[in-house]
Each structure stands twice: as structure tokens, then as C-alpha cells.
Amino acid sequence: MSESPAGGGTTPWRIIFMGTPEFAVPTLEALAAGPDDVVAVIAQPDRPAKRGRKVHVPPTIQVARRLAIPTHQPARVRGPRFVETLAHYDPDLIVVVAYGRILTEAVLECPRHGCVNVHASLLPKYRGASPIQWALLRGETVTGVTTMLMDAGLDTGDILLARELPIPPGANAGELHDLLAPIGAELLVETVARMKRGTVRPRPQDSRLATRAPLLKKEDGLIDWNRPAREIDWHVRGMTPWPGAFTFLDGTRIVVLDGAALPQPADAPPGTLLKAEASGLMVSTGEGCYQVRELKPENSRAMAPQAFLCGHRPAVGARFSSDRGVS
Amino acid sequence: MSPPAHHSIAPSILSADFTRIGAEVEAVSRAGAGLIHVDVMDGRFVPNLTVGPDIVSAVALATNLPLDVHLMIVEPDRLIPRFVDAGASIVTVHVEACPHLHRTIALIHDCGARAGVALNPATPLHFLGPVLSDIELVLIMTVDPGFGGQDPIPSALRKLGQARRLIDKAGLDRPPALEVDGGVKAHNAGDFAAADILVAGSGVFLWPETQEDTHKSSLDGDQLAAAYARAVSAILGALAP
Structure with a gap:
């Protein structure tokens, strides 16, 4: 890597990288390609194999191995042993991106210049485990990434740099994740250079403006057809790909993968199938209609409405419901 | 041509009160701005002289937002590293000042910043063609740069729309953002809707209610931030479809 003509004379920092999922990968790669030394990569332990699948090795560990960087995947990060492991590397900085655990004061104080976190929202909004999904669930049109000097609270540390990203209309959490990850990498590289x-x-966060983004559970994906169509659109986009926005039709659990809110008024109780055509399944909602444009019935693949209509024959007037019902 | 769904406002410190530039930058950073725009003028490329890397450092320390540094200077290559060192996130150079634009853009990237290219009102758009896929920002000037408070030149506004179409038609994976500077106010903001980022100097910092001499200097940080938030909202409101 050629030396940067700017910032002449600063020695490379020793940086420990803590991060687990795919979101953390661009930041790790950008740091490793830059002027500083990534001396270790720390991630959560491998996830055990589910039936028919291989053991899941965190993406950051895979990258670290490819780059020949020492790795650690401790089961516990509270307690003196972990701090000793960190101290052994004599770090100037720890960079934390979606590690998945709250860090103790002892860890935060270990590196010379503290711990910097890359958080996928414009703090103090959406503090917590799922900022990308909650920005969509709340119908935001703009989100972003923030780098933060970590303290012992949950995403409460002082803000270093922030960069906003307009949310492309119709984008879901998976697409937004893929847009935000490289921005997070750029922002972190700039943050370290400027530090x-x-x-x-x-600068301290204004906690009067703080909102939460708690971890989502599978059951949170249930679609409430009583809500206005545009909020159902937020729900579908925020819950996709995980945990998935789902509903039930004729006893079958169906995941709604894509759709759109339409302004035409619905003259039927919420959740009623108004029209079933190739372009979409029109469903009445609390306010307006929602058109389902891609869906995944249980035990089937994701499909367009046309394919769904071939295999199933939902009757106009059928009701989408919140459970399998008695059939 | 469909205007972008979301607009960012980049307040320009050119119109700020330099007796307390830190407070001004902090306040405007809490007002809904997306970036802080810094107009660097050398008295040769434009007929006015403003700030250098040292002031840019001070501004960088007063905000978490990206610093959008616009170099209205001749021979920018010599100073680009110092501006990035000072905290510039984006460095924008003028096509009219760069005989070797690819080299200059590569230098900005090597220093670790994002690169922008600016065009004065009389400079044709086709100068952008060869570099469009290499840069992160296109800046269309709708006034001849040098001084704040000017009204936009109508032919330059038409050029802004053409720039939008040029970028959209290029179909790039990561297209440059389109920024406009020159005469943006709340009452005419709609004319600039083709841009992604609108620079506003006097339109924010000399927002009417802060213009009365006694008032602005007596406002504390929170009051200043609230006043600028109203200015930014007024501009964004005029852009809403």
C-alpha cells in the first residue's frame, strides 16, 4: 500500500478489531489495507452446525485467516483473562463493529486511545442491537453511520464522526445493510486518521433525542393488517430478510418479502384479499391497500404472485390472519 | 428527470460569524445539516480571500459532520494534503484550475479523502465526462464564486438540471452526488431540487431572525441551533414534492 502523502510522520497504530458478522467485514478489510497494523481480530465463537449445515465461522474470522491476522473467539469477555489477552497486544485502539456483546470498563480502558464503535444509525437515534431494521420499521427516509468513542453504556458514548445516507425508496434491511457497511468502513478509516x-x-450525545433499536425476535415479524398500508410497508422492509414479515392464509404461514402501499381506499375489513392478479395480491389494511409482490409460503421457495396463484387458489374475500386459525 | 427523494443541506461557513466560528459550526451541526461546507478562496482563482488549513482544523474540531472543503484556488495539488490533514472529508477542486484533473483526483484519494469536481457557471458540463466515474461529488456553481449573498444565474440553474440527467444517464454503480452552490435560499430552494446536496451560506447563517445585530450574538448554543434548524427546515420544506 503506497504511503499517504498527507499526515506525514505519524507512526502506524496497533489496532485490535472486534467484530463478528458480515457488516463488520468491510471495516476490517479497510483497516488491514491501510497504514495501521491490525494486530488481532476478535469475534464470537463459531455457531454450531444446524441440521444439514456446516459450522458457521464468523465472516470476520474468515477474513482474518485470509490476511494471516491472529484471531480469538472467546466465550466470555467479562473478567480479567480477556483483558489480559487484549493487553498482550499493546493496542493503541480497539475498533468494535457489531461484536455482539457489551464491553466492560476494563476492556474500554485497555487501549491507549480507547475503543471506537461503528454504529449503523445516526446516534443518538436507534441505540441498540438492530439499528438498521428499526430505522426502516419507523419509516425513516434517511439514516446513516456514526463512529463513537465507547463508554460502558449501550451506545451512549461520545460521537466522533457521522455520515448520513438517504434510504432508497423500497429498500429493505438487507439492502440497507449492504449500503451502510462500506460507508461504515470509510467513516471508520477517516475517524482513525483524524484521531x-x-x-x-x-462530543456527548443528546440523550433527549435517543431512541431504541432492540433485538428483534421471530414473532415480531407478524404483520398487523389493522395498521395503515404505509406502515405495513415499513414493517415488511424492516423485517426483511430477518426475521421476515409473516401472516397466515388458509392455515398456511406466508412470509411477505416485498410489496407496496397503495393509496386506494379499502372497503373491506383489514386483511381481506381484494384482488389476486399476476402483478400482486391486493390486501386491505387499516388505511389504504397493500399489494404483496413477492411472497414465500412455508415449505416453498420465494415466489412472485403469479407463481403463487398457480399453486394456490386463494379466494377473493379470503382473510389474512394472525395465526393458523381453526380450519 | 426525477429529482432525488432526499436532499442534504450543507451550510457554508462563508456567511458565519467568525468571531465565534466554533459555536456557529457546533450550532449548525445540530440543525439538521448533512455536511459542513468550507469555502477556501485564495484571492487569485476568485477575487476574495478566505480561510486556510488552520481554520479548517478548527472547524473539524467543532463538528462530527463531514467537512466538504471547496478549493477555489489555483494549483490545488500543492495544498490538498494539508487540507486533508486538517480534517477535510471531501476535497472539491475546480476543473478550471486543474490542467491534469486525473492526477489531482488521484492525489485526493491517496490522501484518504473523497474527491469532488466543481464547475463555474460558464464552464460546459462536458468537462465532467472523462472523470465522472472517478469522483464522489460534482459541484455546480450557480454564481461566479467569491462572495456570499448573490442571486443564482438562470442559465446555470438549467445546467444543474442537465448535470442531473448526465449523472443519471451514466448509470454508474456508485454515481457521484450532485451538489449546487450559489444563491440557495428558502424562497427559491425549489429551483435547486435536481441536486442531492444544496450549499446554503447566507440562506442559513443570515436567516432573517438571526440577522438583527443584537439578537444573534446574544443567542446561546441551543437557541442558535434552534434558529438554524428553522432555516434548514425552511429550505428543505421548499424542496419537498
Whole structure:
């Protein structure tokens, strides 16, 4: 990597990288390709194999192995042993991206310049485990990434840099994740460069503006057809790909993968199938209609409405419901 | 041509109160701005002289938002590293000042910043063609740069629409953002809707209610931030479809 003509004379920092999922990968790769030394990569332990699947090795560990960086996957990060492991590397900085565990004061104080977190929202909004999904669930039109000097609270640390991203209309959480991950990498690289030069100042968050983004559970995906169509659209986009926005029709659990809110009024009770055509399944909602454009019935693949109509013959007037019902 | 769904406002510190630039930048950063725009002028490329890397450092320390540094200077290559060192997130150079634009863009990237290219009102758009896929920002000037408070030149506004079409038709994976600077105010913001980012100097910092001499200097940080938030909202409101 050629030396940057700017920032002459600063020695490379020793950086420990803590991160587990795919979201963390671009940041790790950008750091490793830059002027600083990534001395270790720490991630959650491998996930055991589910039936018919291989053991899941975290994407960050795979990258670290490819780059010949030492890795650790401790089961516990509270307690002195983990701090000793970190101290052994004599880190200037720890970068944390979606690691998946809250860090103790002892860990936060270990590196010379503290721990910097890359958080996928514009803090103090959407503090918590699922910022990308909650920005969509709440119908935001813009989100972003924030780098934060970590403290012992949950995403409460002082803000270093922030960059906003307009949410493309119709984007779901998976697509937004893929847009935000490289931005997070760029923002973190800029943050570290400016920390080294002393041209960034941490500033406290205004907790009056804080909102939460708690971890989602599978059952949170249930579609409430009583809500206005545009909120159902937020729900589908925020819950896709995981945990998935689902409903029930004729006893079958169906995941709604894509659709759109339409302004035409619905003259039927919420959840009623108004029209079943190749372009979509029109469903009445609390306000307006929602058109389902891609769906995945249980035990089937994802399909377009046309394919669904071939295999199933939902009657106009059938009701989407919140459970399998008695059939 | 469909205008972007979301617009960012980039307040320009050119119109800020330099006796307390830190407070001004902090306040406007809490007002819904997307970036902080810094107009660097050398008295040669434009007839006015403003700030250098040292002030940019001060601004960088006063905000978490990206610093959008617009170099209205001749021979920018010599100073680009110093501006990135000072905290510039984006460095925008003028096509009219860069005989070797690819080299300059590569230098900005090597320094670790994003690269923008700016065009004065009389400069044709086709100068962008050879570099469009290499840059992160296109800046269309709708006034001849040098001083704040000017009204936009109508032919330059038409050029903004053409720039939108040029970028959209290029079909790039990561198209550059389109930024406009020159005469943006709340009452005419709709004319600039083709842009992704609108620079507003006097339109934010000299927003009417802060213009009365006694008032602005007596406002504390929160009041200043609230006043600028109203200015930013007024501009964004005029852009809403």
C-alpha cells in the first residue's frame, strides 16, 4: 500500500478489531489495507452446525485467516483473562463493529486511545442491537453511520464522526445493510486518521433525542393488517430478510418479502384479499391497500404472485390472519 | 428527470460569524445539516480571500459532520494534503484550475479523502465526462464564486438540471452526488431540487431572525441551533414534492 502523502510522520497504530458478522467485514478489510497494523481480530465463537449445515465461522474470522491476522473467539469477555489477552497486544485502539456483546470498563480502558464503535444509525437515534431494521420499521427516509468513542453504556458514548445516507425508496434491511457497511468502513478509516492527527473531537450525545433499536425476535415479524398500508410497508422492509414479515392464509404461514402501499381506499375489513392478479395480491389494511409482490409460503421457495396463484387458489374475500386459525 | 427523494443541506461557513466560528459550526451541526461546507478562496482563482488549513482544523474540531472543503484556488495539488490533514472529508477542486484533473483526483484519494469536481457557471458540463466515474461529488456553481449573498444565474440553474440527467444517464454503480452552490435560499430552494446536496451560506447563517445585530450574538448554543434548524427546515420544506 503506497504511503499517504498527507499526515506525514505519524507512526502506524496497533489496532485490535472486534467484530463478528458480515457488516463488520468491510471495516476490517479497510483497516488491514491501510497504514495501521491490525494486530488481532476478535469475534464470537463459531455457531454450531444446524441440521444439514456446516459450522458457521464468523465472516470476520474468515477474513482474518485470509490476511494471516491472529484471531480469538472467546466465550466470555467479562473478567480479567480477556483483558489480559487484549493487553498482550499493546493496542493503541480497539475498533468494535457489531461484536455482539457489551464491553466492560476494563476492556474500554485497555487501549491507549480507547475503543471506537461503528454504529449503523445516526446516534443518538436507534441505540441498540438492530439499528438498521428499526430505522426502516419507523419509516425513516434517511439514516446513516456514526463512529463513537465507547463508554460502558449501550451506545451512549461520545460521537466522533457521522455520515448520513438517504434510504432508497423500497429498500429493505438487507439492502440497507449492504449500503451502510462500506460507508461504515470509510467513516471508520477517516475517524482513525483524524484521531491520529487530532482533528476530531468527541462530543456527548443528546440523550433527549435517543431512541431504541432492540433485538428483534421471530414473532415480531407478524404483520398487523389493522395498521395503515404505509406502515405495513415499513414493517415488511424492516423485517426483511430477518426475521421476515409473516401472516397466515388458509392455515398456511406466508412470509411477505416485498410489496407496496397503495393509496386506494379499502372497503373491506383489514386483511381481506381484494384482488389476486399476476402483478400482486391486493390486501386491505387499516388505511389504504397493500399489494404483496413477492411472497414465500412455508415449505416453498420465494415466489412472485403469479407463481403463487398457480399453486394456490386463494379466494377473493379470503382473510389474512394472525395465526393458523381453526380450519 | 426525477429529482432525488432526499436532499442534504450543507451550510457554508462563508456567511458565519467568525468571531465565534466554533459555536456557529457546533450550532449548525445540530440543525439538521448533512455536511459542513468550507469555502477556501485564495484571492487569485476568485477575487476574495478566505480561510486556510488552520481554520479548517478548527472547524473539524467543532463538528462530527463531514467537512466538504471547496478549493477555489489555483494549483490545488500543492495544498490538498494539508487540507486533508486538517480534517477535510471531501476535497472539491475546480476543473478550471486543474490542467491534469486525473492526477489531482488521484492525489485526493491517496490522501484518504473523497474527491469532488466543481464547475463555474460558464464552464460546459462536458468537462465532467472523462472523470465522472472517478469522483464522489460534482459541484455546480450557480454564481461566479467569491462572495456570499448573490442571486443564482438562470442559465446555470438549467445546467444543474442537465448535470442531473448526465449523472443519471451514466448509470454508474456508485454515481457521484450532485451538489449546487450559489444563491440557495428558502424562497427559491425549489429551483435547486435536481441536486442531492444544496450549499446554503447566507440562506442559513443570515436567516432573517438571526440577522438583527443584537439578537444573534446574544443567542446561546441551543437557541442558535434552534434558529438554524428553522432555516434548514425552511429550505428543505421548499424542496419537498
